[in-house]
Amino acid sequence: MSIVLCSWGRSIEGGTAEALTLAHRLSVESGMALRWVVAGAAVPEADALAGRHGVTGLDVISDPRLDAGAPDTVVAALAQYCQQVQPRTLLFNQTAGARLIAPRLAGRLRVPVTMNAFAVTTADQGLQVSATAFGGDTNVVYALSAPVNVIGIVTTGITAQAAAVPTRPERRAVAVDLTQVEERFTVTSAPRTEGPRLEDAEVIVAGGRGLGSAQSFELVKQLADALGGMWGGSRAIVDDGWIESSRQVGLTGKITRPALYVAIGISGASQHMAGCSAARVIVAINKDRDASIYRYARYGIVADALEVVPELIKAAKA
Ligand SMILES: Cc1cc2nc3c(=O)[nH]c(=O)nc-3n(C[C@H](O)[C@H](O)[C@H](O)COP(=O)(O)OP(=O)(O)OC[C@H]3O[C@@H](n4cnc5c(N)ncnc54)[C@H](O)[C@@H]3O)c2cc1C
The missing domain is CATH 3.40.50.620 (HUPs)
Structure with missing residues (x-):
């Protein structure tokens, strides 16, 4: 047995x-x-x-x-x-x-x-x-x-x-016979998987709907670059078409366990946290001090992300 x-x-x-x-x-x-x-x-x-x-x-x-x-x-x-x-x-x-x-x-x-x-x-x-x-x-x-x-x-x-x-x-x-197996589904267009994977990243900067627009989401990418990490996001912004689904963190996305997870404009819904709560340190930036994300974050900045993130990018590059 x-x-x-x-x-x-x-x-x-x-x-x-x-x-x-x-x-x-x-x-x-x-x-x-x-x-x-x-x-x-x-x-x-x-x-x-x-x-x-x-x-x-x-x-x-x-x-x-x-x-x-x-x-x-x-x-x-x-x-x-x-x-x-x-x-x-x-x-x-x-x-x-x-x-x-x-x-x-x-x-x-x-x-x-x-x-x-x-x-x-x-x-x-x-x-x-x-x-x-x-x-x-x-x-x-x-x-x-x-x-x-x-x-x-x-x-x-x-x-x-x-x-x-x-x-x-x-x-x-263990010997098995796979000669008769036929794949019933063919992947005609797979998400890009070359390069490092979110699941293995040590530093992740993730953004959510609180950023307001796909254009503002560029700040997330810039901060990730400045910190030498990868970027991801919540399902809400995948559904809104800001980012591709291969970047989604959460229950129905990627399960990550970085050393540092910076969550920007993300509410902290349980389905999102299922993909990042194993992070060693979570830093949250959310203008609502009662947002669920603060239950998980070790450090938090209660502020407008659009004001704070450009400052963080400058500081990280300095
Ligand atoms: C079966 C199921 C599976 C799911 N799987 C996933 C999953 O894998 N991943 C996932 O992410 N979600 C998943 N969801 C969806 C999840 O429940 C939430 O709806 C989603 O995570 C919310 O995304 P969000 O935090 O970006 O948006 P919102 O819930 O809209 O939160 C936006 C946050 O931004 C803050 N904010 C607004 N403006 C600013 C500003 N200017 N500066 C700073 N903060 C600001 C707000 O206070 C708010 O807290 C799933 C749901 C279901 C039912």
Whole structure:
């Protein structure tokens, strides 16, 4: 009987160490072995992390078709893996990709899926899962009694911690047959993904509707440049067409964990905070002193962003 964390693609996504931390705690509590299946080319990175986080077995599925992370191929590979290994609990680091893969894998295996989990513990009849619901506004506790469960973990609230006793994971190659898999969707126009990713940025300056216009949003880009960071924004301004969706931070956007997150003209809705609350330091600039963002910010400037940000750009460049 085992707990398995599922990863795929060319690299290990941010949040994986945190997901492994939760998975290891669950494995200690339940007495079940912790395995990690890596479908794709990210194995060298996985090797180093696995031992640090108490993984006992690293299962590797190598097929060039998996490197691109195409959903039908990944689901087929993981489903075949599950038939061979028969895990009890399948965990996913809930990235944008995992939101697509985990429910489909659960459907393929005909087992329940629980997404948006932030804590998982054992209970008398199975597992107890704490998760957010209704777009992040509510927390719920699910009692899972099915013999096999798929769970997506939101890792922003979890601090990565190495296992007390490091392991030397046994590495095992798992053979799957992907020759019959056909991708049912073709991506004809993908968001630009070259260059650094928001998920990996150490400094992020993000703007929201409070900036008033796409033109004023240029200030966000200038401050990000001056601080040597990346820029992003809230869903409100993606919906209004100011910035492309690949720059959206939040529950339905990018999950980030920078050292510094500067939120400008952003209200601090729970769905936005789901993508940035793991930042080490949040600085908020909002003219409403009662804005929710101030519940999360370590430093705040209650002021008109259009007056303050040009000054900050000057100071950062000085
Ligand atoms: C299922 C679901 C998923 C969602 N996913 C996401 C997501 O991934 N990411 C996301 O961001 N949102 C998401 N949302 C939307 C979210 O609920 C909010 O509507 C959105 O984050 C609000 O964006 P905002 O803070 O930019 O705008 P607003 O809520 O309009 O806030 C603007 C803020 O700017 C301040 N302001 C105004 N003028 C100025 C000024 N001159 N100077 C300084 N401050 C000023 C105001 O006081 C206000 O606090 C989701 C919603 C749902 C229901």
